Amino acid sequence: MGIVVQKYGGSSVADADAIKRVARRIVEAKKAGNDVVVAVSAMGDTTDDLLDKAHAVSPLPPARELDMLLTAGERISMALVAMAISDLGYSARSFTGSQAGVITDAVHGKAKIIDVTPGRIESAIAEGHIVIVAGFQGVSADTKEITTLGRGGTDTTAVALAAALRADVCEIYTDVDGVFTADPRIVPAARKLDRVTYEEMLELAASGAKVLHLRCVEYARRNDIAIHVRSSFSQLHGTIVAGSIDDSAPEEGTMEQAIIAGVAHDRSEAKITVVGVPDKVGEAARIFEVLAGVGVNIDMVVQNVSAAATGRTDITFTLPRADGQGAMAALARIQDEVGYDKLLFDDRVGKVSLIGAGMRSHPGITANFFSALASAGVNIGMISTSEIRISVIVDEGQIDDAVRAAHTAFDLDADEVEAVVYGGTGR
Ligand code: ASP
Numbered sequence: 001m002g003i004v005v006q007k008y009g010g011s012s013v014a015d016a017d018a019i020k021r022v023a024r025r026i027v028e029a030k031k032a033g034n035d036v037v038v039a040v041s042a043m044g045d046t047t048d049d050l051l052d053k054a055h056a057v058s059p060l061p062p063a064r065e066l067d068m069l070l071t072a073g074e075r076i077s078m079a080l081v082a083m084a085i086s087d088l089g090y091s092a093r094s095f096t097g098s099q100a101g102v103i104t105d106a107v108h109g110k111a112k113i114i115d116v117t118p119g120r121i122e123s124a125i126a127e128g129h130i131v132i133v134a135g136f137q138g139v140s141a142d143t144k145e146i147t148t149l150g151r152g153g154t155d156t157t158a159v160a161l162a163a164a165l166r167a168d169v170c171e172i173y174t175d176v177d178g179v180f181t182a183d184p185r186i187v188p189a190a191r192k193l194d195r196v197t198y199e200e201m202l203e204l205a206a207s208g209a210k211v212l213h214l215r216c217v218e219y220a221r222r223n224d225i226a227i228h229v230r231s232s233f234s235q236l237h238g239t240i241v242a243g244s245i246d247d248s249a250p251e252e253g254t255m256e257q258a259i260i261a262g263v264a265h266d267r268s269e270a271k272i273t274v275v276g277v278p279d280k281v282g283e284a285a286r287i288f289e290v291l292a293g294v295g296v297n298i299d300m301v302v303q304n305v306s307a308a309a310t311g312r313t314d315i316t317f318t319l320p321r322a323d324g325q326g327a328m329a330a331l332a333r334i335q336d337e338v339g340y341d342k343l344l345f346d347d348r349v350g351k352v353s354l355i356g357a358g359m360r361s362h363p364g365i366t367a368n369f370f371s372a373l374a375s376a377g378v379n380i381g382m383i384s385t386s387e388i389r390i391s392v393i394v395d396e397g398q399i400d401d402a403v404r405a406a407h408t409a410f411d412l413d414a415d416e417v418e419a420v421v422y423g424g425t426g427r
């Protein structure tokens with residue numbers, strides 16, 4: 001008998017009816033002869049509502065208390081799912097992340113899982129129970145404090161459980177039928193991918209595709225866990241995330257891999273320009289050291305050629321919008337030391353990325369992408385690339401146009417609409 005790990009996201013457990021539906025689905029997997037372990041997210045927009053509550057009492061809530069508060073969301077859904085299962089005549093046991101043995105580092109709000117010791121889960125399985133685990137949370141080995149894994153972290157909980165339990169499959173149930181070539185909310189003609197490699201999925205997730213948590217894909221890749229992303233609202237086969245771009249490299253006579261896996265976008269970026277930085281050894285290092293010191297994650301960086309007349313240059317970089325104020329304050333503190341002229345902050349930008357393993361061996365992808373953007377009247381602010389990704393920064397108001405233009409230019413549009421968004425507010 002195999003172990004199946006399933007994950008249900010917030011929109012799949014949004015209300016009592018949804019929870020009963022999920023309970024039936026879990027029981028089906030059990031009836032089919034599997035041992036079933038389930039990771040659940042908080043109901044609907046509970047996590048956002050809890051965050052609003054926190055900010056209503058404190059503009060800057062202590063991270064420890066915020067984690068205490070947010071983990072309550074998943075405790076509610078785990079208990080309700082267990083109750084609904086018991087109502088169907090099957091026995092279920094719910095466990096918090098800590099009880100389930102999800103051990104993390106001590107970083108509140110974005111803890112990393114360092115180990116899973118699933119003793120209690122294994123005993124519960126051995127006693128015949130279905131196991132429900134609160135997603136997105138764990139306990140720090142060092143501080144013994146309760147931690148959360150970052151928004152969307154229940155995906156990572158599920159993959160970590162699948163790895164620790166050596167499960168046969170890790171099914172991630174969500175409110176769309178799988179991983180699409182673009183966000184169906186923007187591109188109705190987006191197509192479902194049957195398979196996507198870990199590397200492509202990592203780039204998609206890192207570029208703003210919200211369907212899977214980035215850490216979850218990293219974890220799955222490291223532990224070689226295949227993920228099946230599918231809808232809890234339909235019985236359709238979803239997308240299998242597995243394999244490496246190197247395994248699927250096209251050989252002569254075999255079917256060629258798709259050139260482009262998809263187009264992702266990200267509305268959470270901001271851009272800072274440090275104007276008039278003296279062109280001397282060590283200035284860029286100083287600027288980015290200060291940013292690292294306040295925990296800012298830098299994405300793209302561009303440094304202009306310095307103007308011969310002044311010996312000064314501009315350095316522009318992108319970062320998460322949420323880190324914008326902290327970064328500006330940190331940079332302001334070193335203005336005299338570095339001797340730059342001024343800082344510019346722009347949070348009306350977005351990132352659009354084209355991702356695909358096939359771009360390694362196909363010339364002309366960049367040209368095609370940029371001319372599609374030009375035809376759509378989209379101006380490119382910054383550019384960055386990896387082996388299998390090309391990203392551009394564009395005006396916030398042009399993100400949707402840019403995504404649609406790229407999707408069409410690379411023949412990704414489906415003939416018939418395949419994408420159904422079953423739930424969720426996209427919040
Ligand atoms: N409930 C958390 C969130 O909304 C974790 C998750 O859904 O995976 O981010």
Ligand code: MG
Nearest residue numbers: 010041044047
């Ligand atoms: Mg959620």
